[in-house]
Amino acid sequence: MRPDDASEIRALPLFRDIREETFADLVTAGFLQRFPSGVTLIQERERADFLHIVTDGLVEMYAGTEGEETTLDLVQPLGTFILAAVLKDQVYLQSARTIEKSRIVMIPAEKVRQAMTQDAAFMTAIVMELAGGYRQAIRDLKNLKLRTGTERLANWMLGQAGEGNRVPLPCEKRVLASRLGMTPENLSRGFATLRAHGVVVSGSDIEITHRDALIRYARPDPLIDQREADTRFPPAPGPAMAKA
């Protein structure tokens, strides 16, 4: 791994506050690899061997048997995946494939576990990362169980647009459909439905023209849709905190 690759991932919440020495250990053991689009990086049911970090490109996490598979997540640059499997030293529950030309940093699972025991700050960061991942999974569950497909789409658009009105498409629509738990056909129909609620779609050009109308349709819920700010530990203590 080259020095500037290392400094790039140093900014990650997972590594930001750890000791220089711990980081050096991880970087030394790890390596960076480039992959074209469409490469399977890990396969569900295999033993966890590396912590993966996406430094460039896009990775799809998916699961299921051939022909009957579903997208569970998209990992964008400066995201990590399968930390939980690495820590528990168990098999992957998800597969991963590149869906763009990507750069991936891989760190041997054993080194991660070792570093965790040697650096309390690293372990703390791991706790926060896992807690965040867990909470995101709960959000996904609520999203799936409480909303229709088109509602999920509408809320996804609001999140993706941020403050602006353009909705950048991070991947093929078929992948987005699977991520949202619907078929490509129904995603199309979903976009069609949303035309009546302040949305204009033309190919991969997606725009929100009447945000209030879309919000009225989507009924966004911060407990489902709001990305969580990454938390440093200890979290801001209350004004009147007891000391042990």
Next chain:
Amino acid sequence: MRPDDASEIRALPLFRDIREETFADLVTAGFLQRFPSGVTLIQERERADFLHIVTDGLVEMYAGTEGEETTLDLVQPLGTFILAAVLKDQVYLQSARTIEKSRIVMIPAEKVRQAMTQDAAFMTAIVMELAGGYRQAIRDLKNLKLRTGTERLANWMLGQAGEGNRVPLPCEKRVLASRLGMTPENLSRGFATLRAHGVVVSGSDIEITHRDALIRYARPDPLIDQREADTRFPPAPGPAMAKA
């Protein structure tokens, strides 16, 4: 909290390996409370204030707006809940209510965070607990996205029966239905469908008469259905492990 209440939760993976002193701190700060059935213990969107441990009874984790809610999990004795919210010092994503007469141990969030920084073994246990919870949530997602309601029911039955053929019902069928992501009506129909696949249902008496037939229908997948063994850290090292 009485001494034997304390010793009861000492056996939990979360506390099993922590220092005596840490455990004493937590026990001193915590308290035990008894609740009748039907009491709301926590409410989504509130600030996380206590780590909860169910020592007796049954707790339903649910979410959603009045009238449109869904059950996310059932917590049985010697289970904990909302650890992630406590650690991140954020709001609950789920509500909790007793659905049986229950005994709950509550430990102030601040004490948990404090104990974590003072006892590496406790932090390690937390990492394992979070990783396990995260993986379970991923399993739930796969279960929902890859299977029909009746398939989820069939696999739930196999898991609930264990080695035997009786399928104990831990809760009302309406709650089970919600947990499995279906309506009570469709749960009934699901049981009806499974009569053709080796299942006999009469009220709350549920029995598997032809396990092979049910398995053929359910097509269980260890990556979805298998409970994870709780992992101590470090996980079993390979035969040739480097020492730092």
Next chain:
DNA sequence: AACTAACCTTGATTTGAATCAACGAGTATT
């Protein structure tokens, strides 16, 4: 024991979503 109130089941209907099938648009290839 009779009454009440949940809970569960069953049937009919509607709605949401998946599937099947055809076509059009865009991209890459020859």
Next chain:
DNA sequence: AATACTCGTTGATTCAAATCAAGGTTAGTT
């Protein structure tokens, strides 16, 4: 430039699930 291919859209149909609407059972109460 023509071709082949993938991707996305649209329509028709089928299927799964939710909803609406009765009944029936059970448990808890008076």
